[in-house]
Amino acid sequence: MQWVYIRPLRSFGDRRMRTVYVNGEYLPEQEATISIFDRGFLMADGVYEVTSVLDGKLIDFDGHAKRLRRSLGELDMTNPMSSDDLLEIHRELVRLNEIDEGLIYLQITRGSDGDRDFAFPDPETTAPTVVLFTQSKPGLADSTAAKKGAKIISIDDIRWGRRDIKTVQLLYPSMGKMMAKKAGCDDAWMIEDGYVTEGTGNNAYIVKDNTIITRHLGNEILHGITRAAVLRMAREAQMKVEERSFTIEEAQEADEAFTTSASAFVMPVVEIDGVALGEGVPGKVATRLREIYLQEMRNAAI
Numbered sequence: 110m111q112w113v114y115i116r117p118l119r120s121f122g123d124r125r126m127r128t129v130y131v132n133g134e135y136l137p138e139q140e141a142t143i144s145i146f147d148r149g150f151l152m153a154d155g156v157y158e159v160t161s162v163l164d165g166k167l168i169d170f171d172g173h174a175k176r177l178r179r180s181l182g183e184l185d186m187t188n189p190m191s192s193d194d195l196l197e198i199h200r201e202l203v204r205l206n207e208i209d210e211g212l213i214y215l216q217i218t219r220g221s222d223g224d225r226d227f228a229f230p231d232p233e234t235t236a237p238t239v240v241l242f243t244q245s246k247p248g249l250a251d252s253t254a255a256k257k258g259a260k261i262i263s264i265d266d267i268r269w270g271r272r273d274i275k276t277v278q279l280l281y282p283s284m285g286k287m288m289a290k291k292a293g294c295d296d297a298w299m300i301e302d303g304y305v306t307e308g309t310g311n312n313a314y315i316v317k318d319n320t321i322i323t324r325h326l327g328n329e330i331l332h333g334i335t336r337a338a339v340l341r342m343a344r345e346a347q348m349k350v351e352e353r354s355f356t357i358e359e360a361q362e363a364d365e366a367f368t369t370s371a372s373a374f375v376m377p378v379v380e381i382d383g384v385a386l387g388e389g390v391p392g393k394v395a396t397r398l399r400e401i402y403l404q405e406m407r408n409a410a411i
């Protein structure tokens with residue numbers, strides 16, 4: 110007997126069907142497929158980037174393209190396309206999906222050679238898988254969450270030792286986010302050897318006596334593209350910056366705190382492990398940096 114599986118009609122609510130990019134093709138999202146043997150799926154053997162879109166333009170695209178090349182290089186993965194081609198795909202997806210404010214997600218995995226094996230497949234015969242899709246986020250810049258500020262819990266950082274590579278191994282950060290939600294908070298900062306590394310999906314900062322303090326770069330944290338831009342802008346605005354480790358106790362005694370990421374820009378933090386910072390509302394430095402960042406990046410968007 111032959112079985113025929115009829116796929117039930119799925120409801121996507123009011124959300125319109127997106128056009129996504131998979132391995133050279135622009136397709137309706139429900140028609141886009143990759144192999145069940147894809148190493149991104151089986152081994153988390155893949156890297157990603159998230160680039161924001163404001164006014165239909167890409168924010169800091171060059172920074173994301175550069176970090177992508179680095180992530181691929183660190184994992185001996187073939188870089189399947191030039192930055193120009195990548196830019197073209199990003200722009201085409203923004204156009205096809207009419208994105209005004211939102212995000213573009215890009216993932217490149219080591220592909221599939223049709224089986225499961227711990228050893229990498231031969232890059233000569235196995236092409237990487239390239240997937241991109243858009244997320245429309247009206248109100249990304251004028252965010253109510255940023256006006257309120259985020260409440261943070263601290264959790265142990267038990268991730269792998271190469272967090273500077275932007276891999277798709279996001280299970281623990283997802284668990285951290287769920288721990289925060291369960292505690293009635295918005296996000297978690299991770300702690301290793303007594304010091305804050307970073308947030309689940311962002312870099313972490315405190316401000317004390319007008320000095321901005323954030324962990325120095327290394328293998329322990331992702332080298333945030335937003336971090337680089339925000340620190341440059343802070344220095345240009347004559348603000349003092351210290352790149353060094355800090356503890357959660359120091360953070361609780363700080364005047365203010367914030368996080369940075371491509372998906373939330375500069376996000377003020379108002380509470381850490383139940384302790385309100387300053388007045389318990391978004392701080393002056395974080396608010397100012399958010400304004401400066403958004404203004405400058407909008408002007409430089411491509």
Ligand code: PDD
Nearest residue numbers: 159310311312331333334335370371372
């Ligand atoms: N996350 N640290 C971690 C662990 C991150 O996952 C991210 C970004 C950052 C900030 O990097 P950037 O400024 O380049 O976005 C720091 C993205 C937004 C995400 O996973 O959705």
